[in-house]
Amino acid sequence: MSLLVDDLKVYYRTLAGDVHALDGVTFAVADGEIMGLAGESGCGKSTLGNSLIRFDTRMRYIDGHVTLDGVELPVWDTVGMNEFRFDKVSIVPQYAMSALNPTRKIGAMTEDLLRARGVSARQAFPELRRRLDLVGLSDDVLEMFPLELSGGMKQRTVMVISTLLNPSLLIADEITSALDVSTQKAVSETLVGFRDRGFVKSMIVITHDLAILYQIADTILVMYAGQLAEKASGETIISSPRHPYTRLLISSLPEVGVRYTDTKLTGIPGTPPGLLHPPEGCRFRDRCPLASAKCLKEPPFVEVESDHYVACWEDTSWDS
Amino acid sequence: MSSSVPTAPLASPADPSQVEEPPIAAPTSGLHETLHFALRNKKLVFGLSMTSALLLFAIVGPFIAQHGPLAYTGKLSLAPTTKGGFWFGTTLLGQDVFSQFVTGLRLAFIVGVLGGGIAAIIGMVIGFTAGYRSGIVDEGLNMLTNVVLVIPTFALLLVIAAYLQVRGIMMEAVFIGITSWPWAARALRAQTFSLVSRDFVDMARLSGRSSRQIIFQEIAPNMSSYLFMMFILLFGGAILIAATLDFIGLGPSNTISLGMMMQLSVQNAALQLHLWWWFLPPGLAIMALVGSLYVMNVGLDEVFNPKLREL
């Protein structure tokens, strides 16, 4: 097993109290697996991604364990995590466009970073240049300032830098959200290419865009209101989802080639619950068409068929 | 921009840098929430109380003073005492320091509010117009701002005030106002830029609202908190500039101000004579007032900018 997350709980501190952003998630990502992490804004996917590498100042670790390649990651300890960062777990952040120091040449910054991490620039730079070439950037990039690059170029640069030390786990946080469709395709394919070439072992791709995930992800993990809803292979999630939330999500996607003159494009009515005082039991029950009295008790995230996990009373195989 | 207190580089170089990139103070979700944070912010509470206390003193003081500020009482160089109401003692020439002090304090408030207010208004008009209408208007206003910015306005004030025979507090305030606005204009222009390019303005435009409506209903509420903070800094800065001008001898005629008290005390060798009650209180008052204004400003920044709020 490459990554094992066990009952991870991370809350956000606010003056009004703790926001239960991530409330007990358990899942695993295998070696070589690209797992998509999907859900609407505020569901906790970014919190999950970030808690695996760097805690924001407002995030507070509550409980749970994270194990990568058999070693426990001390996610609550920012100093302790340093030896794992970049080397074992790395991230392409949401703010990749502004992630580079504007007053330092890219090559110089990378060299500073490598040297500070105890990696010889002389050894690493040839590989760096090779990889830049791979993503379609010329060597000259290293001599430029971030200001001289376009947004797409900056993002690709960050992708190369983040994966330079061949981490076991790469977290890609909303990296396609700000891009146009064709660039999205290019970037997604680059990600897969990284995995195929062995630059990264496994990946968690965070996005709200299921279409992208369908293209590149082996498995998709759907989150709702700080908890896990469903996990299955990409194909299964799209074609035969079982959790009511996932099913509504899929059905609310516009289909290419279909004209919506007669049917209205429906979203899912209602809004996710506030996480300051999360509701008892299943958090989707207020919006779920299948809700019943059972749902007042929190459904466990169980494997209903091979490699397919769902958290829903209606769909566990208790009665089958 | 966190902790970006855009302090005035007028009388002291505190944070002139922040002028370039102001914070985007997002509108809070209601007056109630703002008030809640406001009352909890120690810096704001401290600054506000101190300023209010001084204001109260300035208002009430002249009424309880037992002598006129310029009156010669015949009791020379008296140390502070309760007899005769000379709570702050008297000057070398026999004038009541307490009375002078409260008069000066009042003038400080007046010059601060007026001078700061005028500078804020000019800065807002120019900065906002430049930010909202780019192009030639922006270029022109920019040039104007740069020129006024570079001119050492203090020296300019010196020259202007030196030529005037009779000087009033209003004049002083107006002069300070019309020379201190450039950095405020710059900061407000930058803030306007960032607001204008924000989505909600585009939305308003798309929905067909007129320019005027957009300005007043969308942009102004966001700017108002920032503008208020600017005003506070200009207020403090004006007080310092006025005190310096007064000290050089360019203060208002026929009255006494804090800066003038310091000037007279130095001229009359109060330092050598150890008449500390004459030269200490005026400077102390300015330091307390301007200091509490600056601290209040930091507090306000934290209240208006949710990202800065400490948990």
Added chain:
Amino acid sequence: MGRYFLRKLVIYAVTFVVAVTIDWAIPHLMPGNPVLTLVGRIQIQDPRVAQALYHHYMRAFNLDLPIWKQYWYFWVSLFHGDLGTSILQFPTPVMTIIVHALPYTLALLVPAIVLSWYAGNKFGALAARRPVLDNSLLPFGYTLTATPYMWLGILLVWVLAVTWHLFPVGFAYDPTAQRAFTWPFISSLAYHWFLPFLSLFLVSFGGWAIGMRNMIIYELESDYAHYLEALGAPQRLIRRYAFRNAMLPQITGLALALGAIIGGALVTEIVFSYPGLGYQIYRAITNEDYFVIQGIFLFIIIGVLIANFIVDIVYLIVDPRTRIGMEGGR
């Protein structure tokens, strides 16, 4: 890059012209015949001197000429270095007074600006990462920056000079000392210089420290800092980057703050009777010595413009973004 400098030069040129024009225009805007008022106010006993003065002024003001010619001649004399003659110290030319006073003012200003900027920035950066230091620096810094320059000078004189006799009360050097390049004279100069310098230094220091502290905190919260943290970079690397980036606005801030610290130097000189430009201008104001006032004002303008220009050059060298922006990125 050429465009950048051209633009700046244009602004400075315009500013200079505006300032000189204002300087020239003010006496003309005053009601009445300025010359008569001036001479009358001086109340010189010796009628010969009064006469000479009157004629001098008439010529100086060129009041017999049309306005535009007067303006023109003002500029001409300016370029000849003729700033008029002092009334109080008649017949000393204003230029002479300025040249004698300038070194003293520069001796206060330059070290005070440079050291307070440097020390303030270092301290501010330190405070940004040590909360204990921060808690004591912040109120101290705000107090200092809210202190009027002359009051701190007064305080220092009273406590250290008058009461404790640790330093001299004022003036540039011991009046009995011989003016020569000897050690006793130089040490006397330094001894008298210290308190006014300290006064200027402290107030400015407060401002820079607070500014830098806030800038560093801002930089430490930036995206690039977070990214480096996420990649496991040690704090010292991030702090180094944050410091360098925070310095940039502090450099522009220097240009903005010049006006304020010059005002501060002027009043500090008054408190210490230190014979720089401030002291001269004070005497000039008290004695209505207008030419001196005008002359010193012009000098200050020139100084500020030069200083601004230097800061612009330094900023260009230090911030790669401005350079690249001008050469046109690729």
